[in-house]
Amino acid sequence: MSAIIIDGKKISEDIKREIKLETEKLKVERGITPGLAFILVGENPASQSYVKMKGKGCDEMGFYSITEKLPVDISEEKVLQLINQFNHDPKIHGILVQLPLPIHINEEKIIAAIDYRKDVDGFHPINLGRLMIGLPCFKPCTPAGIQELLLRSGNDPAGKHVVVVGRSNIVGKPIANILLQKQIGANAIVTIAHTGTKDISIFTKQADILIAAIGKAESITGDMVKRGAVIIDVGINKVEDISAKSGYRIVGDVNFESAFKIASAITPVPGGVGPMTIAMVLKNTFLGARNIIYS
Numbered sequence: 001m002s003a004i005i006i007d008g009k010k011i012s013e014d015i016k017r018e019i020k021l022e023t024e025k026l027k028v029e030r031g032i033t034p035g036l037a038f039i040l041v042g043e044n045p046a047s048q049s050y051v052k053m054k055g056k057g058c059d060e061m062g063f064y065s066i067t068e069k070l071p072v073d074i075s076e077e078k079v080l081q082l083i084n085q086f087n088h089d090p091k092i093h094g095i096l097v098q099l100p101l102p103i104h105i106n107e108e109k110i111i112a113a114i115d116y117r118k119d120v121d122g123f124h125p126i127n128l129g130r131l132m133i134g135l136p137c138f139k140p141c142t143p144a145g146i147q148e149l150l151l152r153s154g155n156d157p158a159g160k161h162v163v164v165v166g167r168s169n170i171v172g173k174p175i176a177n178i179l180l181q182k183q184i185g186a187n188a189i190v191t192i193a194h195t196g197t198k199d200i201s202i203f204t205k206q207a208d209i210l211i212a213a214i215g216k217a218e219s220i221t222g223d224m225v226k227r228g229a230v231i232i233d234v235g236i237n238k239v240e241d242i243s244a245k246s247g248y249r250i251v252g253d254v255n256f257e258s259a260f261k262i263a264s265a266i267t268p269v270p271g272g273v274g275p276m277t278i279a280m281v282l283k284n285t286f287l288g289a290r291n292i293i294y295s
C-alpha cells in the first residue's frame with residue numbers, strides 16, 4: 001500500500017478562489033477593500049521570501065497591501081510607533097510583523113502592541129486565549145491551514161488520536177488546542193510530544209493523525225508510523241544536495257519515502273502545509289475586513 005498525497009497547493013488554490021469571489025462581493029456591496037500591512041525588519045532571506053509570497057497573494061486577491069521594510073538596527077520604539085499608526089489606519093485590516101525579529105526587539109511586546117482585531121497572524125495573547133477557550137478568534141495561520149487540509153482531504157479529526165510532535169507557540173500548541181475543541185472540524189483526542197519526550201516513537205506509533213512540527217529534517221521515519229495513519233508534515237528544512245543547482249533541497253520533518261509506504265495519506269514538502277499558511281493569512285485578512293470575528 002502507498003499513501004494518497006494531500007495536495008496543499010491545489011487545496012490552497014481552491015481557498016484563494018473562494019476568498020477572491022467573496023472579496024469582489026465585499027467591494028461591490030460594502031465598498032471595502034481588505035488591507036494588509038507587512039512589517040519586515042532586517043534582511044533575513046527566508047523572511048523576505050515569505051513576505052514577498054504573502055504580498056503576491058494579496059495582489060491575486062485584489063487586496064490593498066503595504067510592506068514597511070525596516071533596517072536591522074531599527075529601535076523597538078520605532079516599530080511600536082509604526083504598529084500604532086497601522087492600528088489606527090482604516091485602510092488596514094491586518095498587521096503582520098514577520099518573525100523572527102532582531103534580538104534587541106522584544107517579540108512579545110511587539111505582538112501585544114498589535115490591535116488584536118487586526119492580528120491576522122493570531123499570535124496576540126487575546127486571540128490565543130480565546131482560541132484556548134473555544135471563542136471566535138483569529139487562528140494562527142499554519143494551524144488553521146492544517147485543520148483545513150485535514151477537512152478538505154476527507155480526514156475529519158473527530159474521535160481520532162492526533163499526535164502533535166512539537167510545542168511551539170506558532171504551530172504545536174495552537175494546533176493541539178484547535179483540534180481539541182468540542183467543535184465541528186475538531187473534537188480529537190490530542191497528545192503532544194516534544195523535546196522532553198524520551199522516546200517519541202512510543203507516541204507517534206499511536207497516531208491516527210500525525211502532525212510533525214519539530215524543525216529537524218526527516219526525523220520521523222516510516223518505522224515510527226502506524227499503518228494507515230494520516231501524516232501532516234509542517235517542516236521546511238534545507239539539506240545539502242550537490243545534484244541540485246542551488247546546492248540544496250527542501251525537505252520536511254518526515255522521511256517521505258519511508259512514511260509514504262506506511263501512511264494512508266501524507267502531505268508533501270514543498271506543496272503541503274506551506275501554501276496553506278499563505279491562504280490562511282489571506283483568509284484572516286478577509287475576515288478582518290468583513291468584521292466577522294469581532295463585529
Ligand code: GUN
Pocket residue numbers: 096097098099100121141142170277
Ligand atoms: N515566521 C515564521 N512563521 C511566521 C508566521 O506565520 N507569521 C509571522 N509573522 N512570522 C513568521
